[in-house]
Structures are given as C-alpha cells and as structure tokens.
Amino acid sequence: MKDERDEKLDLWLQQRAVTPASADLTQRIILQAQQVPQRKSVSLWQSVRDLFAEFHLPKPAYVLAGALAIGLVIGFSTPQYNETSANDVVAAQNFLSADETVL
Amino acid sequence: MATAWPEKDDNELLSLIQNGSSQAFSTLVERHTERFYRLAYRYLQSREAAEDVVQEAFIKLWENPGLWQPARNSKFTTWFYQIVVNLCLDLRKRKPHTTLDDGTQLIDEREPIDESMIRAQEQKMLEKEIAALPERQQMALNLCFGEGLTNQEAAEIMGLNLKALQSLIMRAKTTLKTRLKSIL
Numbered sequence: 001m002k003d004e005r006d007e008k009l010d011l012w013l014q015q016r017a018v019t020p021a022s023a024d025l026t027q028r029i030i031l032q033a034q035q036v037p038q039r040k041s042v043s044l045w046q047s048v049r050d051l052f053a054e055f056h057l058p059k060p061a062y063v064l065a066g067a068l069a070i071g072l073v074i075g076f077s078t079p080q081y082n083e084t085s086a087n088d089v090v091a092a093q094n095f096l097s098a099d100e101t102v103l
Numbered sequence: 104m105a106t107a108w109p110e111k112d113d114n115e116l117l118s119l120i121q122n123g124s125s126q127a128f129s130t131l132v133e134r135h136t137e138r139f140y141r142l143a144y145r146y147l148q149s150r151e152a153a154e155d156v157v158q159e160a161f162i163k164l165w166e167n168p169g170l171w172q173p174a175r176n177s178k179f180t181t182w183f184y185q186i187v188v189n190l191c192l193d194l195r196k197r198k199p200h201t202t203l204d205d206g207t208q209l210i211d212e213r214e215p216i217d218e219s220m221i222r223a224q225e226q227k228m229l230e231k232e233i234a235a236l237p238e239r240q241q242m243a244l245n246l247c248f249g250e251g252l253t254n255q256e257a258a259e260i261m262g263l264n265l266k267a268l269q270s271l272i273m274r275a276k277t278t279l280k281t282r283l284k285s286i287l
Contacts, residue, residue, distance in 0.1 A: 005280055005287045012229055013248035019150045021140045021157075029136065029158050030129045033165040038123055040169070 113179035121168040128165055135180065136161075138250070139187045145245045146191045148230060152198075156190045177259070184250075184260045188242055195238065225286055232282045240275035243268055 022028075057065070108116065108130045119127035136157060143153035160183065164170065171182065233241055239261065246257035247268075258268040280287060 006276070008287055009276060009280060009283070010248070012225070013244060014251075016145060016229070016249060017226055018141050018144045021137065021144075021150065021154055025140065025154050025157070026133050026136045028154075029132050029161045030125075032158065032162055033128055033132075034125060036162060036166050038165065039167050 114173055117168065117171050117173070117179060120165070121171070128161075132161055135183070138180070139183065142184065142245055142250055143187055143191055145249045146188075146241060147194065148234065152194060156187060156194060160186045160190055181256055181259055184246070184252075185262075188246075188260060191242075192238060228283060228286060229279075232279055235282075236275050236278060240271050240278075243271040244275050247272060 108127065111119075111127070111130070113131065113134075116127040116131045120131065139160065140153055140157045143156040144150065147153050147156065163186065164183070171179070233244065236244075242261060243257060246252050246260060247254060250257075252260070254265055254268055254272075258265050261268060263271075
C-alpha cells in the first residue's frame with residue numbers, strides 16, 4: 001500500500017520542471033532537413049531494374065544483338081569436321097618425298 | 104507556422120516522408136518536437152543537449168526514412184522514443200559530465216518567494232538524486248512519470264519485459280525515498 005511519502009514522491013516525479021525548448025527549435029530542425037539529401041532505401045529488385053535501365057539500348061540495337069546471339073548459337077551448335085580427302089594426304093606425302101630424293 | 108495536414112496521422116505522414124515530402128516532415132516535427140524534447144531534457148538536464156538530441160533524431164529520420172517500417176514498428180511515437188533514448192544514452196557516454204542548467208528558471212514567479220524557493224530547492228535535490236541513479240532506472244522514471252506512458256509502453260521502448268521495468272522503477276523509488284528522507 002502506498003504511504004504518504006510514496007505519494008509525495010510520485011507527485012514530484014510527475015511534476016518535474018522542464019526548461020522550455022528554444023522557440024525556434026522546430027524551425028531549426030525543418031531548415032536543417034532541407035539541406036540534407038534523403039537516402040532512399042532500395043530493394044534488391046529495384047536495384048536490378050535500375051541496373052538494366054542504366055544499360056538501356058534503342059530497339060535496332062536489340063535486333064542486331066539478337067541476330068548476333070542467334071548466329072553465335074547456330075555457329076557453335078553446328079558440328080565441325082574437315083573434309084580432307086585421302087588423296088590430298090597422299091599427294092602431299094609424294095611431294096615431300098620427292099623433295100627428299102632431290103636432296 | 105501553421106501545421107499542414109493536421110488530419111493526417113503519423114503513419115500517413117511517414118509514408119509521405121518516405122516519398123520525399125518535406126511538408127509531411129515539417130508537420131511531424133511540429134507535432135512531436137515538444138514531447139521528445141521533454142524526455143531528452145529530463146534525462147540530460149541541459150536544454151542545449153536535449154535540443155541537439157531531438158534535432159539529430161529527426162534529421163536521422165529525414166535522411167533515412169526507410170528506418171521506419173510500419174510492419175515491424177507498432178507506433179511511431181514508441182519507435183521514435185527508442186531513437187531519442189538511445190541518442191541520450193550515447194551522448195551521456197560521450198560526455199558523461201553534461202552541465203546541468205541552473206535551477207533559477209524552475210522557479211514559478213506566481214508563488215510567494217519563500218514557497219517557490221523551497222520548491223526549487225526540493226526540485227534541485229530531486230534532480231541531483233535522480234542523476235545519481237543508474238541510467239536505466241533514470242530512463243524508466245522519465246518514461247513512466249515524465250511522459251505518462253504506461254509501464255507496457257515504457258518496457259517496449261527500453262526493450263525490457265514488464266516485470267524488469269517494474270523492478271527498475273521500484274528500485275529507483277526505493278533509492279530516492281532513502282536519499283530524500285529529510286525532505287519527503
């Protein structure tokens with residue numbers, strides 16, 4: 001149960017004096033904020049979109065880049081083989097061996 | 104300056120601030136500066152220091168409005184009290200011997216001189232003893248008695264459970280009653 005001292009202390013604590021703030025405190029805060037740029041918090045998705053926006057290309061460039069990409073895909077997907085005929089190999093060997101006989 | 108958008112609540116203003124509205128920021132500052140200044144003053148006992156703390160807190164909010172996340176934070180004032188409390192604690196750590204304002208401004212001129220002098224003297228003693236309490240006990244007293252917050256709100260601001268806060272207040276009051284025995 002609260003005694004008289006408790007009540008008095010509660011009252012004192014509730015009535016503690018506060019020196020008033022400067023009259024211009026609010027205006028000072030507002031003015032200072034006007035000089036400070038805002039930092040926007042950017043989500044991951046937004047930052048990815050911004051990155052793509054940085055590299056924005058006109059439509060013809062997309063068509064060219066697309067054609068190039070398709071060309072590369074086709075080029076790499078075509079199997080490579082040399083059609084060196086056996087005759088060519090023999091001819092080359094004959095030519096080299098003819099050189100050796102001369103020497 | 105007249106407050107713009109008095110009909111908007113804090114959450115609406117904060118969402119406008121997040122979109123860069125300086126008018127919404129001005130409204131929020133005008134609405135709450137006094138309240139947060141009072142808390143900072145009660146803790147720091149210096150007008151200059153309390154004003155700096157409140158200014159710093161609001162500028163932080165303006166600079167980085169994304170700090171406020173309505174989904175995570177229950178109420179703007181509760182959340183902002185936490186910021187002010189932390190700034191006060193930081194300032195105390197950086198400048199442990201903040202100068203106290205002299206008590207002359209506390210005297211109410213409407214009262215007879217003797218009465219007001221006695222009250223001013225009592226207030227000075229009370230402030231001195233409160234300043235000697237551990238930091239968290241001081242903050243608990245300031246939030247519950249100075250700001251008139253409920254124990255639950257004060258506990259949330261201080262990041263404590265209700266029982267821990269009640270225990271802080273009880274210990275603070277017991278100490279004060281002992282130290283102020285002669286005048287209570």
